Amino acid sequence: GIVLGIESSCDDTGVAVVTTSGRVLGESLATQAEIHAAWGGVVPKLAQEAHEAAIDGCVEAALSAAGVTADQLDAVAVTIGPGLGLCLRVGVLKARQLAAAHQLPVVPVHHMEAHALVARLGATRFALDAAAQTAAGAATATHQAAAGASGSTTSASAAGAASLGPAAPAADAAAEPPPAALVEFPFLCLLISGGHNQLLLVEGVGQYTQLGTTLDDALGEAYDKVARLLGLDLMPSGGAALEAFALEGNPRGMPFSVPMQRHANCDFSYAGLKTAVRLAIEEHAPEPSEANRQVRADIAASFQRVAVKHLEERCRRAVQWAQETHPEVRHLVVAGGVASNLFIRSQLTAVAQRAGLELVCPPARLCTDNGVMVAWAGVERLQLGLEEAPPAAVELGEGEWLDLRPRWPLTDRKDPRCFTAT
Ligand code: ATP
Ligand code: FE
Numbered sequence: 001g002i003v004l005g006i007e008s009s010c011d012d013t014g015v016a017v018v019t020t021s022g023r024v025l026g027e028s029l030a031t032q033a034e035i036h037a038a039w040g041g042v043v044p045k046l047a048q049e050a051h052e053a054a055i056d057g058c059v060e061a062a063l064s065a066a067g068v069t070a071d072q073l074d075a076v077a078v079t080i081g082p083g084l085g086l087c088l089r090v091g092v093l094k095a096r097q098l099a100a101a102h103q104l105p106v107v108p109v110h111h112m113e114a115h116a117l118v119a120r121l122g123a124t125r126f127a128l129d130a131a132a133q134t135a136a137g138a139a140t141a142t143h144q145a146a147a148g149a150s151g152s153t154t155s156a157s158a159a160g161a162a163s164l165g166p167a168a169p170a171a172d173a174a175a176e177p178p179p180a181a182l183v184e185f186p187f188l189c190l191l192i193s194g195g196h197n198q199l200l201l202v203e204g205v206g207q208y209t210q211l212g213t214t215l216d217d218a219l220g221e222a223y224d225k226v227a228r229l230l231g232l233d234l235m236p237s238g239g240a241a242l243e244a245f246a247l248e249g250n251p252r253g254m255p256f257s258v259p260m261q262r263h264a265n266c267d268f269s270y271a272g273l274k275t276a277v278r279l280a281i282e283e284h285a286p287e288p289s290e291a292n293r294q295v296r297a298d299i300a301a302s303f304q305r306v307a308v309k310h311l312e313e314r315c316r317r318a319v320q321w322a323q324e325t326h327p328e329v330r331h332l333v334v335a336g337g338v339a340s341n342l343f344i345r346s347q348l349t350a351v352a353q354r355a356g357l358e359l360v361c362p363p364a365r366l367c368t369d370n371g372v373m374v375a376w377a378g379v380e381r382l383q384l385g386l387e388e389a390p391p392a393a394v395e396l397g398e399g400e401w402l403d404l405r406p407r408w409p410l411t412d413r414k415d416p417r418c419f420t421a422t
Contacts, residue, residue: 009083077378
């Protein structure tokens with residue numbers, strides 16, 4: 001079977017065509033980072049307009065890259081939440097129009113489920129290759145010249161993407177290596193993105209137990225805010241810019257403390273660290289300039305070290321809990337936009353390995369928002385019969401009735417046992 005997936009929940013318009021066996025036949029992505037960088041955050045109205053301008057072209061591009069027509073599809077999957085209502089509406093409307101025109105079932109997808117499940121798509125395992133080790137090693141060492149280190153960051157992410165195979169026409173796709181064994185349920189999952197910071201036990205599609213979540217900011221949000229305070233160029237994202245800039249700094253240059261060390265649970269908090277960083281910037285580098293570049297880099301590196309230490313501590317506790325309660329867990333999946341960070345990958349690889357688990361991260365281009373993850377979540381749901389009947393064209397009209405879920409928790413199920421004594 002072949003599923004087309006549409007993502008438009010935030011500032012990326014993503015469309016992809018994926019087979020039920022996990023082959024990516026074609027994909028297309030229109031990012032709006034440049035539009036929003038100027039405003040210091042996503043402006044919903046501008047995002048909506050950019051999605052509207054991009055959506056038809058993205059669908060056509062993904063289909064033509066895949067070498068299929070809409071009639072050959074078996075379903076259309078689309079993110080219905082959580083996200084910005086104005087943006088979700090653009091993707092959902094397009095999905096339903098396409099489905100109505102070609103009498104295809106629609107699979108409604110939860111954006112965070114798509115981030116998590118894409119780790120089960122074929123050969124997405126992250127290998128800590130030489131390039132990644134260089135970049136991560138540079139971040140742990142005290143100092144490192146920027147040029148060489150950031151070069152290896154780029155090549156490592158490119159290698160990650162290549163291991164999945166680039167978006168290719170159907171003819172070339174046949175030459176792709178067969179997908180690796182699936183990450184089986186149950187697995188532990190750390191979702192780190194612009195709006196979410198969650199530790200989950202994933203026992204099946206739609207079966208999530210929340211072990212911890214953020215009490216304030218998500219890590220991606222914290223990266224974005226710190227990048228802005230440091231006056232970095234926010235392309236392609238604040239997080240990616242900060243990761244690269246941190247390679248120039250001393251990770252122990254600033255004495256930030258690791259959040260929530262007295263709370264022996266799996267929750268997260270980044271607001272206090274963000275305030276500490278803001279105060280340090282006000283004190284040492286109130287205006288970004290070349291003269292204070294080194295101290296800003298030290299702040300960036302120290303922020304990253306402490307923020308990631310917090311992730312490590314929470315993951316270590318979750319892993320310990322999982323091994324006691326669900327010994328069949330074999331994988332720690334780290335997904336969401338922030339999971340493309342190589343320093344985070346290498347630190348969490350160590351946490352997983354010490355416990356005998358395998359760390360699985362999607363390649364960087366599947367960590368940030370994209371159409372492939374939505375199409376794949378659609379495949380997983382379709383296989384369980386969780387699709388909706390094709391919509392009738394007559395219902396579409398102004399689309400006022402569309403089922404959008406801007407606020408939509410992934411699960412109500414929480415496990416308070418994920419505590420250890422201090
Ligand atoms: P959500 O998925 O919670 O709805 P979102 O879709 O806006 O939020 P994603 O696209 O999943 O978020 O991730 C974007 C976030 O990832 C941004 O905050 C961005 O700064 C961050 N990010 C991207 N690359 C990196 C990186 N290399 N290091 C740290 N953060 C990164
Ligand atoms: Fe996302």
